[in-house]
Amino acid sequence: MTYDSLLARARASVEAKTKRGVYTPELLASLDEPLDFRPDPAFAAGPAWPEAVRTAAVAVEPPARSTRPLAGPVITALKRAVERGLRWYLPPVAEQVSAHNRAVIDVLAEHNKQIVELRAEMEQLRRRLAVLEARPRRDPRCD
Amino acid sequence: MTAIHQVVPVLLHADAVGDETRAIRDGLRARGFESDVFILPQDRPPENLDTTARPIAELLDGPAPAAVLYHYAVASHATRLLVDSKLPLVLIHHNVTPARWFHMVDPAHEAGMAAAATDLPLLIDRTALALGDSEYTRRELEDMGFAPTGVLPIVLDQRPYRDHQPGSLQREIAEAPTLLTVGRVAPNKRVEDCIRLLAAYRAGVDPRARLWVVGDADRLPVYRDALLRLVERLGLRDAVHFLGRVTQQELIDCYRGAAAYVSMSEHEGFCVPLLEAMACDLPILAYPSTAVPFTLGGAGLQIPTKDFPLMAEALGALLDDATALAEHVERGRRRAAELAPERSLDHLIAELAAIGVSA
Numbered sequence: 001m002t003y004d005s006l007l008a009r010a011r012a013s014v015e016a017k018t019k020r021g022v023y024t025p026e027l028l029a030s031l032d033e034p035l036d037f038r039p040d041p042a043f044a045a046g047p048a049w050p051e052a053v054r055t056a057a058v059a060v061e062p063p064a065r066s067t068r069p070l071a072g073p074v075i076t077a078l079k080r081a082v083e084r085g086l087r088w089y090l091p092p093v094a095e096q097v098s099a100h101n102r103a104v105i106d107v108l109a110e111h112n113k114q115i116v117e118l119r120a121e122m123e124q125l126r127r128r129l130a131v132l133e134a135r136p137r138r139d140p141r142c143d
Numbered sequence: 144m145t146a147i148h149q150v151v152p153v154l155l156h157a158d159a160v161g162d163e164t165r166a167i168r169d170g171l172r173a174r175g176f177e178s179d180v181f182i183l184p185q186d187r188p189p190e191n192l193d194t195t196a197r198p199i200a201e202l203l204d205g206p207a208p209a210a211v212l213y214h215y216a217v218a219s220h221a222t223r224l225l226v227d228s229k230l231p232l233v234l235i236h237h238n239v240t241p242a243r244w245f246h247m248v249d250p251a252h253e254a255g256m257a258a259a260a261t262d263l264p265l266l267i268d269r270t271a272l273a274l275g276d277s278e279y280t281r282r283e284l285e286d287m288g289f290a291p292t293g294v295l296p297i298v299l300d301q302r303p304y305r306d307h308q309p310g311s312l313q314r315e316i317a318e319a320p321t322l323l324t325v326g327r328v329a330p331n332k333r334v335e336d337c338i339r340l341l342a343a344y345r346a347g348v349d350p351r352a353r354l355w356v357v358g359d360a361d362r363l364p365v366y367r368d369a370l371l372r373l374v375e376r377l378g379l380r381d382a383v384h385f386l387g388r389v390t391q392q393e394l395i396d397c398y399r400g401a402a403a404y405v406s407m408s409e410h411e412g413f414c415v416p417l418l419e420a421m422a423c424d425l426p427i428l429a430y431p432s433t434a435v436p437f438t439l440g441g442a443g444l445q446i447p448t449k450d451f452p453l454m455a456e457a458l459g460a461l462l463d464d465a466t467a468l469a470e471h472v473e474r475g476r477r478r479a480a481e482l483a484p485e486r487s488l489d490h491l492i493a494e495l496a497a498i499g500v501s502a
Binding site for chain 1: 246247248250335339342346347365366369370376445446451452453456459460461464467
């Protein structure tokens with residue numbers, strides 16, 4: 001047995017079965033369809049994306065307690081006084097900044113999604129083109 | 144006693160590079176060398192870590208051995224440590240999958256593979272000898288500027304594959320004609336083409352046929368999910384089975400019970416499953432890309448075009464012809480014998496002797 005003779009038998013068999021409608025044009029077309037990749041949209045944003053999402057919400061934290069010897073309690077009391085004095089102002093500003101950040105993140109997420117969809121579509125077209133280019137050219141006189 | 148040590152970033156059980164590293168260590172010890180395996184520190188040791196390996200710091204700070212065999216397959220800090228050391232290096236290159244295969248699939252993998260390809264040339268001026276695990280890989284090394292170069296086929300202990308006690312999975316896989324493919328489920332392996340081949344095979348040859356895919360499918364979910372959508376689209380939900388990682392007993396059950404092994408891969412540095420399949424007398428249909436023809440030698444039915452009906456018919460004709468099949472299996476058996484671990488180890492010893500390293 002040689003593999004060449006096996007392949008010759010296989011070719012004859014494919015031809016006969018194609019004529020009998022076993023290997024239908026629909027089946028052959030479905031075998032040529034490229035894979036449908038659907039990557040995570042975050043791919044488009046790069047490695048900084050999780051950090052951007054994590055830090056989008058700005059919170060006004062109570063001031064940290066000072067650990068300095070002697071002056072520590074005074075500093076802590078001063079910080080708290082300033083924080084109390086600005087409470088009417090800082091939290092609403094922080095909320096405004098957070099709302100803006102959330103909106104920016106939403107816009108970027110939408111862009112990421114569209115970029116990834118476009119890239120996936122381009123990749124699919126590239127693969128489909130590669131399949132078409134790999135096919136033996138048909139002589140137009142045979143059509 | 145002459146010492147020949149090995150370095151791998153991490154030494155794992157149930158891992159092709161890990162298995163080879165252990166086989167080389169044991170083979171060198173049996174031939175009268177002192178031999179140990181050294182690895183990088185592990186922050187989060189994996190479950191299948193082989194704890195017989197020693198920390199690389201002990202190698203860097205200890206007496207210099209006659210040679211250090213460095214297994215290269217991924218980018219790691221070990222490369223820089225070895226390049227900056229004075230240790231006499233021998234490269235064992237397992238090949239790096241080109242980064243482009245992971246484009247749109249996994250950016251981390253894509254970056255990792257690109258880094259591995261970028262780091263490899265750092266070793267050119269530091270290696271006394273560069274061995275590829277196939278002629279394909281050796282040529283790549285030569286083209287990069289490594290010299291001298293040689294081939295060290297994967298050292299695989301074939302005894303478990305030959306002296307196998309059938310388990311329940313062997314009976315299960317033999318219940319219907321099953322095409323088998325083995326390896327991590329990654330884009331370069333072209334598992335989608337195995338699925339397309341199955342669709343053609345069921346349409347033209349045997350409607351009962353199935354495809355079993357053995358290997359980790361969870362590391363690249365974008366690729367896995369695309370494969371699952373293809374399975375759905377081709378109406379093969381009940382015919383394609385992803386088994387994930389399996390034990391060695393289960394793996395050999397699959398090789399022993401399947402109807403044929405199929406490889407549609409388009410990038411291989413060696414392709415261990417081909418050797419495993421030949422050791423298990425399993426017929427092989429392969430697309431002869433990269434290292435595949437070198438590993439198969441004259442064995443395996445190799446079809447250089449992805450014409451799936453043609454592949455399906457050729458495989459069907461082979462499985463249907465008892466004489467042709469027996470000859471095909473015998474070719475595989477002979478090729479597996481050529482790739483026996485003892486021969487590879489003898490070859491390694493000869494290659495090392497040629498650069499002045501001997502017992």
